Amino acid sequence: MITPGAAKLHDLRDILDGGALALDPAWRGVVRDSADGLARRLATGVALYGVNTGFGKLASTRIPPDRLAQLQLNLLRSHAAGTGPFLPAPVVRLILALKAMSLARGASGVRPEVVDALLALLAKDVLPAIPSKGSVGASGDLAPLAHLSLVLIGEGEAFLGGRLVGGAEALTASGLAPLDLAPKEGLALLNGTQVSTAIALTGLFAAEDLLKTALVAGAMSVDAARGSDTPFDPRIHELRGQPGQIACAAALRALLAGSAIRDSHRVDDPRVQDPYSLRCQPQVAGACLDLLRNAAATLLREANAVTDNPLVVGEGEVLSGGNFHAEPVAFAADTIALALAELGAISERRLALLTDPALNSGLPAFLVADSGVNSGFMIAQVTAAALVAENRALATPRSVDSLPTSANQEDHVSMATGAALRLATMAENLAVILGIELLAAAQGVEFHRPLRSSPPLEEAHAALRAVAARWDEDRTMAPDIEAAKRLVEHGAFARLVDLPA
Structure with missing residues (x-):
């Protein structure tokens, strides 16, 4: 049982070698609090980077409320621009684990369902096909994490039983449902150093x-x-x-x-x-x-x-x-x-x-x-x-x-x-x-x-x-x-x- 934020090196090596990941269930409450805090902040109408604005150079562009879900979907699709050989299965397992543990810290504004979806891929051995090249290590590992995240929504490609299949087929065959993204969740999935760290x-x-x-x-x-x-x-x-x-x-x-x-x-x-x-x-x-x-x-x-x-701390304060x-x-x-x-x-x-x-x-x-x-x-x-x-x-x-x-x-x-x-x-x-x-x-x-x-x-x-x-x-x-x-x-x-x- 791993407490998010307190994993040991032997835990990570075990996951790399095919071991299971079990998180201390206390993560669920802090993650829910973070998502609720973000929702309250968003309801005030204030500009929040990547939540109701564009990304990168487009950060000054405000996005209307009825297009926030589309914003997150477009982010995953547009950023899935990787190339090169796919990362090895053990590395992908570790990436999934690191991303789940990071979001489970409760500072990213995502719902518990996002962490559950990552853990489900790992438990079912549905391993997203992640091209190895295309990240410069800031803003996080955007392209490779986009390829990972597409599988969560039933798109992209994944390895299932060693066979490369479409993301939707992989989820259906494993008894999993596609994830519907809420505001900021696409950005939280893409932003981070989990790929470079796992490699x-x-x-x-x-x-x-x-x-x-x-x-x-x-x-x-x-x-x-x-x-x-x-x-x-x-x-x-x-x-x-x-x-x-x-x-x-x-x-x-x-x-x-x-x-x-x-x-x-x-x-x-x-x-x-x-x-x-x-x-x-x-x-x-x-x-x-x-x-x-x-x-x-x-x-x-x-x-x-x-x-x-950005990070979501305290009662919903958003820090870029x-x-x-x-x-x-x-x-x-x-x-x-x-x-x-x-x-x-x-x-x-x-x-x-x-x-x-x-x-x-x-x-x-x-x-x-x-x-x-x-x-x-x-x-x-x-x-x-x-x-x-x-x-x-x-x-x-x-x-x-x-x-x-x-x-x-x-x-x-x-x-x-x-x-x-x-x-x-x-x-x-x-x-x-x-x-x-x-x-x-x-x-x-x-x-x-x-x-x-x-x-x-x-x-x-x-x-x-x-x-x-x-x-x-x-x-x-x-x-x-x-x-x-x-x-x-x-x-x-x-x-x-x-x-x-």
């Missing part, structure tokens, strides 16, 4: 799991290269005091604890220090962890926020503001992108180290016997490098790229939706990069047999070998990379890591 949260959850996977890959690479665990000593990290760094060092220590490979070269090892890609993992991954935790706090606040305009401006979401998405790019960059450097006989402490060139006849991991490293370069380009901040819209009335926008959308591509690229590193590290560890790595790293090794055989001679590499990527995306390695808060 960014999806990227955040993927990044959190990928960071844990990067620690597993990095720890296994340390053993494959016969590296040192001294750089993970807690005394080093306590002296710096960066919380993410401290947590990642602790995770790396736990992953390497009990490794016979590490114990085999504690004495009389002529190497003094490892390269940065091994030695500075806590500093790099820890900085990424701090970024992700800060982004998580921002996105959780936004997920619980009321972000439409700008909570729809998604700058916090854009900044959060940009920082998640930076973390994804850096985790991939240092992973590829570890991979390059493992394949280079000048750096890998005695492993064969490109991690394969009979190098020359066999090329081993040579081109797999090239693939990783290509994806690192792509992620670097994608990590360019979107939040600084404002363009004015609506005849310069909306003269500064956040670009939050675009900032969030690229996270899925970056996460997929990183899953491939880490999958290749894990394959290479598993190959490297096997050259140290009969010595064993630590229990968690041997578990990771076994998971890889269940889908990809040891590389004894050249074969097609792509199936192994795809299999490792699937393990990464399904959390097979992330579950091995416990990150202290």
Whole structure:
């Protein structure tokens, strides 16, 4: 049971994964009070933006009472101008939940029936077909939310049982009736940051799991290269005091604890220090962890926020503001992108180290016997490098790229939706990069047999070998990379890591 305004990150992840949404029933009274307050205010005849006026640059145009319902319908229809591939079903589920929770705060002037209609779509798994492109992140996610809202009134398109059907058919097949919009309800549905927030949260959850996977890959690479665990000593990290760094060092220590490979070269090892890609993992991954935790706090606040305009407060006072401006979401998405790019960059450097006989402490060139006849991991490293370069380009901040819209009335926008959308591509690229590193590290560890790595790293090794055989001679590499990527995306390695808060 979620109280609107008090959802937790695990609640949101659960909804994304297909969990049900149940709201504390107390929301109904505050929403009704807000709708009643708006009705009283409207009856005075005062101009209320988007209620009895036009929108954006047309805000000074008064709308007569007999056309207020048409105003809301026209808003939904005219603003459904999105393009591009449809958003994935899990993201649409989260958008529906976020919009319902926001309106259930009782500050938007909508009737309880609007929240009920959103909850019904979610409960019946009627998922509006929402084009992914067309929002600049202010005034909210107008185009994508318009496509969502059309289904509520029996228009637009929706996915029902995985099949794309018309909005009216989707409602009828699910036993739902179209919603008749009252004044302001179309605007309340369209105005808000729920689309950009849901997409960014999806990227955040993927990044959190990928960071844990990067620690597993990095720890296994340390053993494959016969590296040192001294750089993970807690005394080093306590002296710096960066919380993410401290947590990642602790995770790396736990992953390497009990490794016979590490114990085999504690004495009389002529190497003094490892390269940065091994030695500075806590500093790099820890900085990424701090970024992700800060982004998580921002996105959780936004997920619980009321972000439409105008807002209805107190006894019906109507306040015009700008909570729809998604700058916090854009900044959060940009920082998640930076973390994804850096985790991939240092992973590829570890991979390059493992394949280079000048750096890998005695492993064969490109991690394969009979190098020359066999090329081993040579081109797999090239693939990783290509994806690192792509992620670097994608990590360019979107939040600084404002363009004015609506005849310069909306003269500064956040670009939050675009900032969030690229996270899925970056996460997929990183899953491939880490999958290749894990394959290479598993190959490297096997050259140290009969010595064993630590229990968690041997578990990771076994998971890889269940889908990809040891590389004894050249074969097609792509199936192994795809299999490792699937393990990464399904959390097979992330579950091995416990990150202290």
